[in-house]
Structures are given as structure tokens and as C-alpha cells.
Amino acid sequence: MNISVRILDRAQVVEVEGDVDLGSSPALRRTLFDGLTHTPKLALNLSAIRYIDSSGIATLLEVLKDAQRLGKAFVLFGLSPAVRQVFQLTHVSRIFQVFDTEQEAVGGE
Amino acid sequence: MPATLKFVIPSDARYLAVVRGALGPLTLGMGCDEAESRAIVLAVDEALSNVIRHAYHSRTDGVIELECRETPEELQFTLTDTGETPDLTKICARQIACDQPGGLGTHIIQDVMDTVSYRASPMGNCFVATKRLKKRT
Numbered sequence: 001m002n003i004s005v006r007i008l009d010r011a012q013v014v015e016v017e018g019d020v021d022l023g024s025s026p027a028l029r030r031t032l033f034d035g036l037t038h039t040p041k042l043a044l045n046l047s048a049i050r051y052i053d054s055s056g057i058a059t060l061l062e063v064l065k066d067a068q069r070l071g072k073a074f075v076l077f078g079l080s081p082a083v084r085q086v087f088q089l090t091h092v093s094r095i096f097q098v099f100d101t102e103q104e105a106v107g108g109e
Numbered sequence: 110m111p112a113t114l115k116f117v118i119p120s121d122a123r124y125l126a127v128v129r130g131a132l133g134p135l136t137l138g139m140g141c142d143e144a145e146s147r148a149i150v151l152a153v154d155e156a157l158s159n160v161i162r163h164a165y166h167s168r169t170d171g172v173i174e175l176e177c178r179e180t181p182e183e184l185q186f187t188l189t190d191t192g193e194t195p196d197l198t199k200i201c202a203r204q205i206a207c208d209q210p211g212g213l214g215t216h217i218i219q220d221v222m223d224t225v226s227y228r229a230s231p232m233g234n235c236f237v238a239t240k241r242l243k244k245r246t
Binding site for chain 2: 023024051
């Protein structure tokens with residue numbers, strides 16, 4: 001799994017590529033929690049994720065709860081078919097704000 | 110004649126991708142479509158992850174045996190380990206549309222597979238899950 005972060009004026013965009021599983025989700029968790037402390041809006045690009053398991057979904061739920069506690073936004077965009085299927089299986093689609101594109105996700109940054 | 114594949118892997122999350130890489134072509138070759146194949150691979154991966162986390166407490170020196178048995182009607186996956194025996198009363202799936210992270214893996218396994226069972230024996234812990242195959246036309 002590869003992670004990169006881009007810093008915009010009022011948001012951070014996190015790009016993830018590869019598989020998010022039990023072994024790699026702790027690194028994603030660290031990146032997302034770190035990002036939340038530095039920006040009012042964190043946007044996660046899921047388009048290059050080939051695979052995500054329940055530990056990855058649990059990570060996203062934890063980050064969302066922390067964002068809500070801090071009064072910040074955590075949004076997702078670019079769900080690949082593989083990710084969309086796991087979202088449906090775990091019934092979390094309605095819990096997150098999900099956008100098709102980065103532009104929509106960061107709100108015209 | 111039923112075909113059987115066996116994997117013996119360390120209880121190390123680095124090997125999960127290796128098993129996923131084998132199960133994808135296996136399920137596709139048995140006639141599953143892309144979505145069904147992804148779901149089965151995910152469910153087996155969740156079961157392996159549960160063993161690593163809960164039976165071996167993330168220790169990497171344990172051993173997990175995964176047997177995949179194909180019959181004309183179904184795929185059967187049997188996981189055996191010698192880690193701590195799970196407390197069956199604590200194995201529970203999460204509530205639907207709940208924002209709590211716990212129980213997601215168990216929910217996925219139960220949702221994807223047609224039958225799921227756990228048992229402990231002197232040989233170790235044993236998890237068996239089956240998936241009925243759609244009739245090929």
C-alpha cells in the first residue's frame with residue numbers, strides 16, 4: 001500500500017494505492033489521524049484501492065468519529081467497484097459523505 | 110471428484126495478500142463472477158485476520174492451515190489453528206448501519222457465506238464456512 005498526502009488551502013487530500021488489510025491499515029490510520037490535526041477537511045481518494053477489508057473500514061469509521069468530535073470534515077471520493085462492494089456489505093455507505101470527484105469532495109479548493 | 114487446495118501460512122498479516130492472490134483465480138475459475146469472487150475472497154481473508162488477531166493476538170509465530178475444498182455444489186473453506194480458543198459467546202456481528210467499528214469482519218463472513226461454524230478440538234480451533242455455487246449454464 002502506498003500513501004501520499006497533498007495539502008491544499010483548506011483541505012488535505014490523502015491518496016491511497018493498493019491493498020488495505022490487517023497489515024497495512026495501521027499505517028493508513030496514522031496518516032489519517034495525523035492529517036486531521038492539521039486541516040479542517042480531510043478528503044480520502046479511494047479510486048486506486050484494489051482491496052479493503054474490515055480493518056480498513058473500521059479505520060475510516062474511527063477517523064470519521066474523531067473528525068466529528070473535533071468539528072472537522074472527513075470525506076471520501078472515487079470509490080472503486082471493489083471498495084463500493086465492501087461498503088455495501090458492511091452497510092456503511094450512508095454513514096460517510098461520498099463524492100465522485102476530488103473537486104466535489106474538497107468543495108472547489 | 111472433489112478438488113482440495115491447502116495453504117499453510119504463518120500467522121502474519123503479510124501473507125494475507127498471498128492467499129487472496131490465489132483465491133481470486135480459484136473462485137473465478139469455478140464460475141463465480143467478479144463480485145461474487147471478491148466477496149468470497151474477502152470473507153476468507155476476514156476469517157484469517159480473525160485468527161491472527163484473536164487466536165494468536167497478532168503474534169507472527171503461529172501457524173494457520175487453510176483448506177479449500179471444491180465440490181460440484183459448493184466451496185468449503187476450513188481454517189485450523191492452535192492459538193487461543195475463541196469465546197464463542199463473544200463472536201458477534203455488528204448492527205446494521207451502525208457507526209461502531211467492531212464486528213465488521215464477522216458480519217461480512219456471515220453475510221457472504223451460506224454456512225459458518227466454529228469448533229474447538231484437541232487438534233486446535235476449527236472454522237468451517239461454505240458457499241454454494243450458482244449453477245453454471
